[in-house]
Amino acid sequence: DRDYFKATLGLHAGEVHLSEFDLNRERGVIEQPYRPTLRVSTPILTPAGKIFGMVVINMDASHLLARSTSGLPEGVQARITNMSGEYLLHPDPSRSFGFELGGKDNIITDFPGVKTLFDTQTPELLFLQAAAAKTGNQYVAAGRIHFDSGVPARFMVLTYQIPDAVAAQQIARIPARNIVGGFLAVLL
Numbered sequence: 001d002r003d004y005f006k007a008t009l010g011l012h013a014g015e016v017h018l019s020e021f022d023l024n025r026e027r028g029v030i031e032q033p034y035r036p037t038l039r040v041s042t043p044i045l046t047p048a049g050k051i052f053g054m055v056v057i058n059m060d061a062s063h064l065l066a067r068s069t070s071g072l073p074e075g076v077q078a079r080i081t082n083m084s085g086e087y088l089l090h091p092d093p094s095r096s097f098g099f100e101l102g103g104k105d106n107i108i109t110d111f112p113g114v115k116t117l118f119d120t121q122t123p124e125l126l127f128l129q130a131a132a133a134k135t136g137n138q139y140v141a142a143g144r145i146h147f148d149s150g151v152p153a154r155f156m157v158l159t160y161q162i163p164d165a166v167a168a169q170q171i172a173r174i175p176a177r178n179i180v181g182g183f184l185a186v187l188l
Helices: 003-009 062-069 112-118 164-173 176-187
Strands: 036-045 051-060 077-081 087-089 125-131 138-145 156-163
Touching: 003 036, 003 051, 036 062, 062 077, 062 087, 112 125, 112 138, 112 156, 156 164
Parallel strands: none
Antiparallel strands: 036 051, 077 087, 077 156, 125 138, 138 156
């Protein structure tokens, strides 16, 4: 009954399916401790082209998701969502994969300005945008990450929440020639 199993049944020889990111399940029960998982699957066919079986590799996505937080300046927080805006990674671990446990958390509710990123007809990046927060003024920067080259319409959204003091401090450290170069690169 899993999405990756059904999708793999429709593949041809040599094709690969990447599942949605979710929590690993064993015999229908979510594994404890939680393990974010991406499944890679491909069919095994007989010489006549009939499906004989399939190979499924469960990839632990914990390290992949956590890498988005490494090397960030103090105070900057990373979030990753699936194509529906549901959190795969959140600074509050109880909100990560909450949709698997019946939760309704969604980044569009938290940061309405990122809603445009979920429309594939709009630009893939959201540059610094002001966002109100309980802890003071903040900025949000976000972008779509395409993780399935076989289906370019599938993506995740990586969002960084940046306190205004951190943004000002980081901008002040950038040499003027780098800012001009960055603007030229964006224009190209």
